[in-house]
Amino acid sequence: MPTLGHRTRVGTLFGVPVEVTPSWALLLILVFWSFWVRYTTVFRRHSEGVAVAMAVVATALLLGSLLLHELGHAVVGKMRGLRVSSITLYVFGGATTASQPSGPGDELLFTLVGPTVNLVLSLLFWGVTGVADHFHLSGVAQVSGEAGWLNLLLGVFNVVPAAPLDGGHVLEAVVWRMTGDRAKAVRVAGRAGGGLGGGLIALGVLELLFVKDGLFEGLWLALIGYVVLEGSKGEMTRAWIQEVLRDAAAGVLLTEHSPPVTKDTSIRWLLRNEFTYHHVDAVPVEDGGELVGVVVAGDLERARDAGKLEVTVGEVMRPLAEFPKESASSPALAVLDQLGDHPLVILTDPNGRAVGAVSQRQVGLVLERLRSLRTPPIRWGAWGG
Ligand SMILES: [Zn+2]
Incomplete structure (x- = not known):
């Protein structure tokens, strides 16, 4: 995880402090802007007022889903006896800070719950879409349908087996269980993260250069790749610390x-x-x-x-x-x-x-x-x- 910068506490959920960084405001603006453009120019069947209301609700649903993902980690972490110190919301979503799990089983549970929350949410949102369609509420159906797809995307992206993504920690737990060597497990997941980060940056740059109107998406993809790459370096450092201090007093x-x-x-x-x-x-x-x-x-x-x-x-x-x-x-x-x-x-x-x-x-x-x-x-x- 990259350094998150200055954090402001905005509340406490299930005994876990929730903090936001200034960069989170950028996420809020970008997400709202994307939905607003989508509902006013791409789908022009709604009036301006309805389109703005839809963008507000869609933004709240997406950012709320990101928070629930972290809350899933936090609650399961607490149930498994980890010390969960905070949930931080920042420009690339969220992060939960907790003490290290003592075994691969706890690591697996703590990690898998996040993407599971997104998959459950996507089913819920599609359920709402079905009901809204039945009553011909096209705006509600569209917003909840998109929230469903975005949650599916979040769930799937997060299980890619590359640290610092959740999937990377799943890979780590599996290698840890198989070899009994935690530092090795962290290193394997970190390397995969380096590969994924580099790949995303390359894809982003290609899109930015060669795809028509691909500037925004290409830039965003490259930025996410950069965050994954930096995060994977952090994981490699963690592996090295685990190794070098393993038996030290x-x-x-x-x-x-x-x-x-x-x-x-x-x-x-x-x-x-x-x-x-x-x-x-x-x-x-x-x-x-x-x-x-x-x-x-x-x-x-x-x-x-x-x-x-x-x-x-x-x-x-x-x-x-x-x-x-x-x-x-x-x-x-x-x-x-x-x-x-x-x-x-x-x-x-x-x-x-x-x-x-x-x-x-x-x-x-x-x-x-x-x-x-x-x-x-x-x-x-x-x-x-
Ligand atoms: Zn997660």
């Missing part, structure tokens, strides 16, 4: 050892020392040898900008309860999973003392370093604990 995710500070440390000192020279995002705070909170880089910078350099750490620290705690010897992949939902995970030693806090940015730095060293998948054992 969470401690390897700490870029620097950042010892805890006491509550009465001044912000001035902390900014000059830990945050400047150690590039850390957070430092644990102790009081009498006991972990009591975490001070985060962003909060320190805000205090500095407000001119409050003599304020103590105790006044700007965040309560421990805000962040999950994990042993530094627990699996690195489990901590990575936690970072999907939390900005920081605090790592502790066997005595429960904090050894540091891991952030997504820090994990990125560690992975970047491993990549530049071309580190092969190695058995790390409990190193870092």
